Amino acid sequence: MHITTDIVTARDILRHWRQQGEAIAFVPTMGNLHAGHMALVDRARRHGRRVVVSIFVNPLQFSQGEDFASYPRTLADDQSGLSHNSVDLLFAPTAGEMYPGGHELATQVTVPGLSDILCGAFRPGHFTGVATVVCKLFNIIQPQIALFGEKDYQQLVVIRRMVQDLAMPVEIIGAPTVREPDGLAMSSRNGYLSIEERRLAPHIYQYLLDARAAILAKSSDYAAISQEKMANLRAKGFNPDYFEIRRSADLGLAAPADKELIVLIAARLGRTRLIDNLKVSLGKEPAFT
Ligand code: AMP
Secondary structure, eight states: OEEESOHHHHHHHHHHHHHTTOOEEEEEEOSSOOHHHHHHHHHHHHHOSEEEEEEOOOGGGOOTTSSTTTSOOOHHHHHHHHHHTTOSEEEOOOHHHHOTTOGGGSOOOOOTTTTTSTHHHHSTTHHHHHHHHHHHHHHHHOOSEEEEEGGGHHHHHHHHHHHHHTTOSOEEEEEOOOBOTTSOBOOGGGGGOOHHHHHHTTHHHHHHHHHHHHHHTTOOOHHHHHHHHHHHHHHTTOEEEEEEEEETTTOOBOOTTOOEEEEEEEEEETTEEEEEEEEEEOOOOOOOO
C-alpha cells in the first residue's frame, strides 16, 4: 500500500494507474476506522481495480465548540487495517496541505436547501465543509467511483446533488449501515460513550424500528410518530435534535402519497451526538385488473 500526505505524490501515483487504464474507487474517511469503513473498502474493491482511501479530519466541517480537537486520530492502527485490506493508496493529508491559506479562507462549495435542514439546522456550515472537502478530494484523486455510507444519509444526498449540479465525472455509490450486534450503528464517536450511555445508545435503533413498524401499519400521521419518539428519547435521557420522517430521494417533507421514506434521528447522549436512519418502502399499490 502506498501512503502519502501530499497532493503531488498522490497525483503521480494515480496518474500512473490511470495511464494503465485502471478504474479508481475512492473511500473518503476521517479515520479511526471500524467495520463500517471496511465494508466500504470491500465494496470499493468490487467496483474498481485500484482502491484509494483518504483519512482527513476536516476542520471546515466542525463548528466552534464541536469535537474537532478531540476527534479520535488513530493513524497507525488505521494504516495497518487498510494495508491488510489490500488498499492501494492511503492519502492522509495535513490541514496545511488541504488548506494552505487556512480553512477559513478556502473557496467553498455549498449545496443550498439540503444543507440547511435536519443536521444542517443544528450544525451550521457542516455540509458546506463536507461538500468542499469532498469536491477537493475528488479533484485530487479523480476517481470513477466514490463510496459513502448510508449511516450519514444526509451527507450522501448532499454529495449526490453536488455531483449532479456540478457535472462531476464520478459515480456515487451508497452502502448500507453496519451495526453492532445490539443494533447501534458503528461510529467513530461511539468511543465517547460511557458504559451506561453505551447501554442506552441502542434505543436509537429501536425507535427507528418502531417508527418503521408504525408507518408500515399504515399510520400516516408522521408528526405524531415523531413527537412520540422524541418523548421516548427524552424519557431515556437522550437530548434529541430531531426525529423526522422524510422522502428518501430528496429529504423533502413526507406526504401520505410518498412511498419511499426514511426515518432520521439525531440525539445527544451526554457529550456524544449520535445519528442514525432507516429506510421505509411502502411499495407499490396492487394494480386493479
Ligand atoms: P467518517 O470517517 O465518519 O467521516 O465516515 C467515512 C465514511 O464511512 C462515510 O461515508 C460514512 O457514511 C461511512 N460510515 C461511517 N459509519 C458507517 C457505518 N456504521 N456503516 C457504513 N458506513 C459508515
